[in-house]
Amino acid sequence: VVRERATGVSVPGLVRRHLWSRLGAEHDAYVLLDGAGSAQLDGGLACSLRDLSRFGLMLAQGGRLAGVKVVPEDWLCDVRRNGDKAAFAAAAATGGGGDYDGCSYRSCFWVREMADHTVFSAVGWLGQRVYVNQEAGVVVAVFSSAPPALYEQWGAHVFQACEDLARRLA
Numbered sequence: 337v338v339r340e341r342a343t344g345v346s347v348p349g350l351v352r353r354h355l356w357s358r359l360g361a362e363h364d365a366y367v368l369l370d371g372a373g374s375a376q377l378d379g380g381l382a383c384s385l386r387d388l389s390r391f392g393l394m395l396a397q398g399g400r401l402a403g404v405k406v407v408p409e410d411w412l413c414d415v416r417r418n419g420d421k422a423a424f425a426a427a428a429a430t431g432g433g434g435d436y437d438g439c440s441y442r443s444c445f446w447v448r449e450m451a452d453h454t455v456f457s458a459v460g461w462l463g464q465r466v467y468v469n470q471e472a473g474v475v476v477a478v479f480s481s482a483p484p485a486l487y488e489q490w491g492a493h494v495f496q497a498c499e500d501l502a503r504r505l506a
Contacts, residue, residue: 347375358406359394361387378444379461385479392466392475395456415442416454416470455499462487467498472506 340346345353348367356365365387368380383391394401398409419440428439439448445456453471463480476498482490 347377351377351381355391355406356387358404359387359390359401360404361390363387381460385477388464388466388479389475389477391458392468392477395466395468396470396473396475398470411443415445416447416456418442419447450499457495459491463490463494465494467495467502469498469502469506472502474502474505476501 339350343350351365351367361383363384363386365381365383368376368382370376390401394406395412399405399407399412400409419442421438421440424440439446441447444458446459447454447456453469455467455469457465457467459465462484463478463482465476465478467474467476467478469475478494478498480494
């Protein structure tokens with residue numbers, strides 16, 4: 337609501353103008369609205385797999401895609417480096433860690449520092465995700481579905497599969 341009042345443009349309009357059009361998206365994205373009509377971008381953005389892949393590729397390329405600056409590189413550096421692992425661990429202790437053990441969370445991204453690289457992922461409800469290993473130049477976009485009771489275990493396997501694929505491709 338604050339963004340809409342400050343700019344006079346709806347959140348979907350802002351996403352279209354500042355993100356989707358710069359990505360060269362093939363399809364419209366859809367934004368979930370809550371009961372009051374407010375946009376829910378934390379798990380409420382639906383798009384095609386190809387456009388999710390474009391989004392990931394832009395992240396892997398430091399915020400640029402096809403020579404077009406989409407997001408500031410310093411914002412990506414902030415996402416990758418400034419999450420609070422201790423706060424995340426304390427919160428995860430109350431609800432299980434699943435594939436988020438050792439992570440931090442920053443600006444809607446799950447961030448995990450590995451021995452030789454940092455991975456950041458946008459994770460959707462019950463199986464959607466974009467995995468970005470910027471050092472290896474590897475992006476994996478995933479559309480799938482897992483029952484809620486199995487999602488935590490399943491998510492850890494998906495993360496490991498993405499890591500294995502990145503190692504093979506790097």
